[in-house]
Amino acid sequence: MSEKTRKPLNTLQRAINKPVIVSLKGDLEYRGKMSNVDAYMNVILTDAEEYAAGSLSANFGKVVIRGNNIIFIKIQPDIRVI
Amino acid sequence: MSEKTRKPLNTLQRAINKPVIVSLKGDLEYRGKMSNVDAYMNVILTDAEEYAAGSLSANFGKVVIRGNNIIFIKIQPDIRVI
Amino acid sequence: MSEKTRKPLNTLQRAINKPVIVSLKGDLEYRGKMSNVDAYMNVILTDAEEYAAGSLSANFGKVVIRGNNIIFIKIQPDIRVI
Amino acid sequence: MSEKTRKPLNTLQRAINKPVIVSLKGDLEYRGKMSNVDAYMNVILTDAEEYAAGSLSANFGKVVIRGNNIIFIKIQPDIRVI
Amino acid sequence: MSEKTRKPLNTLQRAINKPVIVSLKGDLEYRGKMSNVDAYMNVILTDAEEYAAGSLSANFGKVVIRGNNIIFIKIQPDIRVI
Amino acid sequence: MSEKTRKPLNTLQRAINKPVIVSLKGDLEYRGKMSNVDAYMNVILTDAEEYAAGSLSANFGKVVIRGNNIIFIKIQPDIRVI
Amino acid sequence: MSEKTRKPLNTLQRAINKPVIVSLKGDLEYRGKMSNVDAYMNVILTDAEEYAAGSLSANFGKVVIRGNNIIFIKIQPDIRVI
Numbered sequence: 001m002s003e004k005t006r007k008p009l010n011t012l013q014r015a016i017n018k019p020v021i022v023s024l025k026g027d028l029e030y031r032g033k034m035s036n037v038d039a040y041m042n043v044i045l046t047d048a049e050e051y052a053a054g055s056l057s058a059n060f061g062k063v064v065i066r067g068n069n070i071i072f073i074k075i076q077p078d079i080r081v082i
Numbered sequence: 083m084s085e086k087t088r089k090p091l092n093t094l095q096r097a098i099n100k101p102v103i104v105s106l107k108g109d110l111e112y113r114g115k116m117s118n119v120d121a122y123m124n125v126i127l128t129d130a131e132e133y134a135a136g137s138l139s140a141n142f143g144k145v146v147i148r149g150n151n152i153i154f155i156k157i158q159p160d161i162r163v164i
Numbered sequence: 165m166s167e168k169t170r171k172p173l174n175t176l177q178r179a180i181n182k183p184v185i186v187s188l189k190g191d192l193e194y195r196g197k198m199s200n201v202d203a204y205m206n207v208i209l210t211d212a213e214e215y216a217a218g219s220l221s222a223n224f225g226k227v228v229i230r231g232n233n234i235i236f237i238k239i240q241p242d243i244r245v246i
Numbered sequence: 247m248s249e250k251t252r253k254p255l256n257t258l259q260r261a262i263n264k265p266v267i268v269s270l271k272g273d274l275e276y277r278g279k280m281s282n283v284d285a286y287m288n289v290i291l292t293d294a295e296e297y298a299a300g301s302l303s304a305n306f307g308k309v310v311i312r313g314n315n316i317i318f319i320k321i322q323p324d325i326r327v328i
Numbered sequence: 329m330s331e332k333t334r335k336p337l338n339t340l341q342r343a344i345n346k347p348v349i350v351s352l353k354g355d356l357e358y359r360g361k362m363s364n365v366d367a368y369m370n371v372i373l374t375d376a377e378e379y380a381a382g383s384l385s386a387n388f389g390k391v392v393i394r395g396n397n398i399i400f401i402k403i404q405p406d407i408r409v410i
Numbered sequence: 411m412s413e414k415t416r417k418p419l420n421t422l423q424r425a426i427n428k429p430v431i432v433s434l435k436g437d438l439e440y441r442g443k444m445s446n447v448d449a450y451m452n453v454i455l456t457d458a459e460e461y462a463a464g465s466l467s468a469n470f471g472k473v474v475i476r477g478n479n480i481i482f483i484k485i486q487p488d489i490r491v492i
Numbered sequence: 493m494s495e496k497t498r499k500p501l502n503t504l505q506r507a508i509n510k511p512v513i514v515s516l517k518g519d520l521e522y523r524g525k526m527s528n529v530d531a532y533m534n535v536i537l538t539d540a541e542e543y544a545a546g547s548l549s550a551n552f553g554k555v556v557i558r559g560n561n562i563i564f565i566k567i568q569p570d571i572r573v574i
Contacts, residue, residue, distance in 0.1 A: 005098070005117075008124035008146050016415070024481065025108075025151075026435075035415075041124075041148055042418035042451075064418050065482045066451055069435075071106065072147045087180070087199075090206035090228050107190075107233075123206075123230055153188065154229045169262070169281075172288035172310050189272075189315075205288075205312055235270065236311045251344070251363075254370035254392050271354075271397075287370075287394055317352065318393045333508070333527075336534035336556050353518075353561075369534075369558055399516065400557045426497070434563065436517075445497075452500035452533075474500050475564045476533055479517075 012037045012073060019076040020045070024069045027053045032060070034073075041067030094119045094155060101158040102127070106151045109135045114142070116155075123149030176201045176237060183240040184209070188233045191217045196224070198237075205231030258283045258319060265322040266291070270315045273299045278306070280319075287313030340365045340401060347404040348373070352397045355381045360388070362401075369395030422447045422483060429486040430455070434479045437463045442470070444483075451477030504529045504565060511568040512537070516561045519545045524552070526565075533559030 006014070015034055022030040022043055032048030043065045050058040088096070097116055104112040104125055114130030125147045132140040170178070179198055186194040186207055196212030207229045214222040252260070261280055268276040268289055278294030289311045296304040334342070343362055350358040350371055360376030371393045378386040416424070425444055432440040432453055442458030453475045460468040498506070507526055514522040514535055524540030535557045542550040 006126075007118055007120050008126050009120065011118065011126055011144075012146055028481075030482075036417055036421065038417050038419065044416075044418050044421055060484050061487055062421075063482050063484045064422055066477070066480050067148070068150070068478070069481055070148050071110075071151055072112075072145050074142050075144045075146070077143055088208075089200055089202050090208050091202065093200065093208055093226075094228055149230070150232070152230050153192075153233055154194075154227050156224050156227045159225055170290075171282055171284050172290050173284065175282065175290055175308075176310055231312070232314070234312050235274075235315055236276075236309050238306050238309045241307055252372075253364055253366050254372050255366065257364065257372055257390075258392055313394070314396070316394050317356075317397055318358075318391050320388050320391045323389055334536075335528055335530050336536050337530065339528065339536055339554075340556055395558070396560070398558050399520075399561055400522075400555050402552050403554045403556070405553055438563075440564075446499055446503065448499050448501065454498075454500050454503055470566050471569055472503075472567045473564050474504055474567070476559070476562050478560070479563055 009039055012041070015075045021074040021076065022065055023071045023074070025071060030063070030065060041070050041073070043067065043070070043073065091121055094123070097157045103156040103158065104147055105153045105156070107153060112145070112147060123152050123155070125149065125152070125155065173203055176205070179239045185238040185240065186229055187235045187238070188229070189235060194227070194229060205234050205237070207231065207234070207237065255285055258287070261321045267320040267322065268311055269317045269320070271317060276309070276311060287316050287319070289313065289316070289319065337367055340369070343403045349402040349404065350393055351399045351402070352393070353399060358391070358393060369398050369401070371395065371398070371401065419449055422451070425485045431484040431486065432475055433481045433484070435481060440473070440475060451480050451483070453477065453480070453483065501531055504533070507567045513566040513568065514557055515563045515566070517563060522555070522557060533562050533565070535559065535562070535565065
């Protein structure tokens with residue numbers, strides 16, 4: 001229940017090292033482990049996959065995604081590996 | 083009547099833990115419980131559904147939506163479960 | 165005549181609890197009572213109607229509209245109920 | 247000649263209560279008396295007309311136009327009533 | 329040669345009262361005397377002409393152009409009258 | 411493991427002099443050595459190649475890319491020469 | 493090697509009086525001598541040429557380009573005259 005009252009940026013901080021899905025404008029999606037995130041929602045993903053219009057389009061060892069194009073960041077449950 | 087004079091961001095704060103509908107640019111809509119929101123209108127939804135062009139397109143256990151793409155946040159009455 | 169020299173944001177403050185029409189990018193219009201507004205033009209409407217391309221498309225008990233997509237806010241005369 | 251060296255925002259302040267034409271993105275134009283304007287170019291027009299693609303499309307008793315969509319504000323000479 | 333090391337906004341200040349061409353997004357161009365300009369590149373033009381897609385489309389006695397839509401301001405040589 | 415907790419901008423700083431791929435809006439990609447980067451994600455690439463829609467379209471000895479159009483910066487592993 | 497660790501804006505400052513190519517959104521390119529640049533990447537070009545979609549479309553004695561539309565600034569080697 002304490003979890004429910006954390007602010008969005010704190011919630012993202014707590015999801016560091018967890019798998020996330022980052023959705024961007026233009027039907028782009030990045031899936032990987034969020035190794036860090038800052039207050040602008042700039043995100044570092046490792047072992048990341050890019051999906052363009054739903055199809056796997058690229059792989060990234062490490063990628064820094066600029067926050068201002070992000071629509072949402074979905075936090076994956078710990079138990080599910082993407 | 084005191085409710086009527088609250089500022090928009092305070093009104094959102096008071097809707098924490100209530101069901102909301104978040105409307106985004108590009109005909110996207112997210113429905114779920116707003117577990118938190120900040121001054122940029124960054125929103126955390128839990129048990130969320132995505133509707134693209136009116137059709138259910140995805141489910142989210144927990145998602146952080148970036149405020150700058152939001153058009154509006156509709157606050158649902160308490161009595162109605164989405 | 166003193167009314168004429170108020171600043172835009174003060175004029176909006178004075179229209180709280182009055183009926184307004186909020187016009188957004190993308191041919192969207194929201195009509196309702198403006199229960200509050202802040203310096204970013206974030207607006208709370210109650211008993212609101214959405215018009216898309218001129219046709220009634222949705223009803224809202226209470227909705228918070230993000231200021232940055234707003235084109236204009238039309239302040240309705242007191243005597244006319246929308 | 248002193249008029250020529252006023253800053254743009256000061257020039258707008260001095261045009262308060264004069265007829266103006268406000269041009270917006272998307273081929274929209276608003277004509278009316280500028281009852282006030284602030285540093286963001288948020289403008290209040292009274293007795294305003296909206297022209298979409300050159301045709302009269304709406305009338306407004308009083309409207310607050312958000313500055314960030316404005317392309318230009320044309321200041322009308324005093325002697326010409328729009 | 330000292331001219332060459334002035335900053336862009338200072339260069340614009342020094343072009344006050346000179347003829348300029350202001351280019352905007354959407355293939356719009358405004359030609360006139362720049363009677364003033366500020367740090368946001370908000371510009372006042374007097375005796376201005378608007379060209380849409382290269383054709384003369386309007387005349388302005390005095391117009392304030394909002395800086396954020398400007399692509400460039402071309403400073404005309406003194407000897408050439410536009 | 412300490413690497414995992416660095417902030418996005420620090421991670422970019424540490425990738426200076428490494429090969430990167432900079433992805434921009436509009437299906438543009440720039441590959442080269444990142445000789446520097448700042449807090450706005452303005453990037454200097456040297457010995458850079460531009461790919462438009464996936465095809466090599468230009469070469470640059472040295473180019474400064476403005477941060478605000480960047481979607482992501484992919485950091486290449488040291489061992490792989492692009 | 494010290495060159496490699498300069499920040500992007502410092503690198504641009506050092507390219508003053510050198511030939512550059514400024515690339516803008518909308519397939520526009522400006523080539524000329526960069527007589528100055530500021531922290532917003534507002535640029536002054538002298539003896540400049542405009543290329544629209546790759547074709548020479550205009551000449552400018554002196555032009556101030558607003559930084560916010562710039563995609564990149566390519567710094568030309570000293571030995572090559574554009």
